[in-house]
Amino acid sequence: MRKYIAIIIASLALFTGQAHAQRCLPKMQGIEVRADMADGFNPGGKDGGYSFGAGLSIYTKRGNKWLFGGEYLLKNNPYKDTKIPVAQFTAEGGYYFKILSDARKIVFVYAGGSALAGYESVNWGKKVLHDGSTLHDRDAFIYGGALTLDVECYVADRIALLANLRERCLWGGDTQKFHTQFGVGIKFIIN
Numbered sequence: 619m620r621k622y623i624a625i626i627i628a629s630l631a632l633f634t635g636q637a638h639a640q641r642c643l644p645k646m647q648g649i650e651v652r653a654d655m656a657d658g659f660n661p662g663g664k665d666g667g668y669s670f671g672a673g674l675s676i677y678t679k680r681g682n683k684w685l686f687g688g689e690y691l692l693k694n695n696p697y698k699d700t701k702i703p704v705a706q707f708t709a710e711g712g713y714y715f716k717i718l719s720d721a722r723k724i725v726f727v728y729a730g731g732s733a734l735a736g737y738e739s740v741n742w743g744k745k746v747l748h749d750g751s752t753l754h755d756r757d758a759f760i761y762g763g764a765l766t767l768d769v770e771c772y773v774a775d776r777i778a779l780l781a782n783l784r785e786r787c788l789w790g791g792d793t794q795k796f797h798t799q800f801g802v803g804i805k806f807i808i809n
Contacts, residue, residue, distance in 0.1 A: 641723045642681040654801030667693035681716040708736030728768040735761045738791040755792035762788035776807040
């Protein structure tokens with residue numbers, strides 16, 4: 619008898635409405651990979667910049683999340699007929715608040731802040747340029763933070779497409795302090 623009652627209840631649940639995926643539950647984790655443009659869109663030019671990053675998201679109550687990860691940013695600074703590369707390797711730890719989501723839990727918008735620390739290399743440590751000029755900028759440890767606006771759009775229960783806009787501010791180095799980034803990524807929910 620219990621078997622028949624369970625079958626009837628399961629049948630009613632299937633036909634009375636749709637079941638929605640449970641997303642952004644406390645302790646859920648996701649691995650994300652991002653690619654961004656830095657300081658404008660000019661990837662092939664002398665002053666183009668880009669970054670790549672990976673991170674681990676851990677969701678908390680109310681759909682907020684912690685993000686821990688790393689990032690590589692390369693910015694080319696024009697100099698005469700060539701460019702001088704400035705590379706930054708940073709580790710990140712931050713907290714993001716869910717500010718908006720739709721009723722079906724497909725699209726989420728987050729705003730958050732992160733602490734950053736890492737290393738900056740100017741011209742990969744070479745002080746003398748091809749024309750004999752000497753660089754006074756040096757390699758250095760850098761620290762600072764970032765403000766981020768992040769959008770997640772779930773295309774499957776465990777896969778989300780990402781879009782982000784962020785402003786980084788880093789001290790300690792001799793080069794530009796602020797970097798504006800925008801880009802896309804993908805996230806895989808692992809548990």
